[in-house]
Amino acid sequence: MSSQLTDTDLDSLINDGGLDLAEPLDGTLDAESATLAPHKDLSFFGKIPVHVTLEVASTEVPLKELMEIDTSSVIVLDKLAGEPLDVKVNGALFAKAEVVVMNGNYGLRIVELCSNGLDDLTA
Template identity: 45%
Template sequence: MSDANNIPGGNADDAIPDDWAAALAEQKSSADGGGGRAQADTVRPMQPEDFSDIKTEPPSDVNLEMVLDVPVTISMEIGRTRIPIRNLLQLNQGSVVELDRLAGEPLDVLVNGTLIAHGEVVVVNEKFGIRLTDVISPSERIRKLR
């Protein structure tokens, strides 16, 4: 800041534009190289070929520990359906909603909403589980994302 607080009747807010003006003038003089001519004509955008001589090697020791603790949501989907809001509002206890799957068809296993496998429901120690019957290959998962 400047000495605006030391000037009788001066205000620190009045000094802000002066500080900006001084900073801009200093920046302009350094950009001119002191010679008064801007060097903007020598500046050009970078092109991909400018980086062609840079050699980067993949890291030899990839640390997956950080990724292994990231939580994901896994869900099983029995089926889906589309109904109008009018019918949705009429649902109550005991209502049956028809799904687009046949009885006995495998369930979809989704991780964060992405299909990764198919499976069937099992009961183990009085708890539901799923036995994976078909795991989608990583290349197939990537293809479905496009």
């Protein structure tokens, strides 16, 4: 059986535990705290599926021009041929890559990781 905590019980636990929720966290730890902190196993997160897309390029065109497109039309994009392409994970820029072919399948060779890497994915 599980019991639910009331707001009063929760406040008591926070106050008795010496937690000050009004105190801002600056993300710094002293050496003693850092050695006492247990290592967190993050392998669970490796099982979460994410959506990886390759963005070749983009452009902005007026709707009128888009409505006049037929099968022989060419839309000029904003990247030069040979420029690295954007790899996005769940819509956030993750890396720059070039397209390769391996055993008849397309693949991506990562040529540059973005400065924030996976940090942008948590937003």
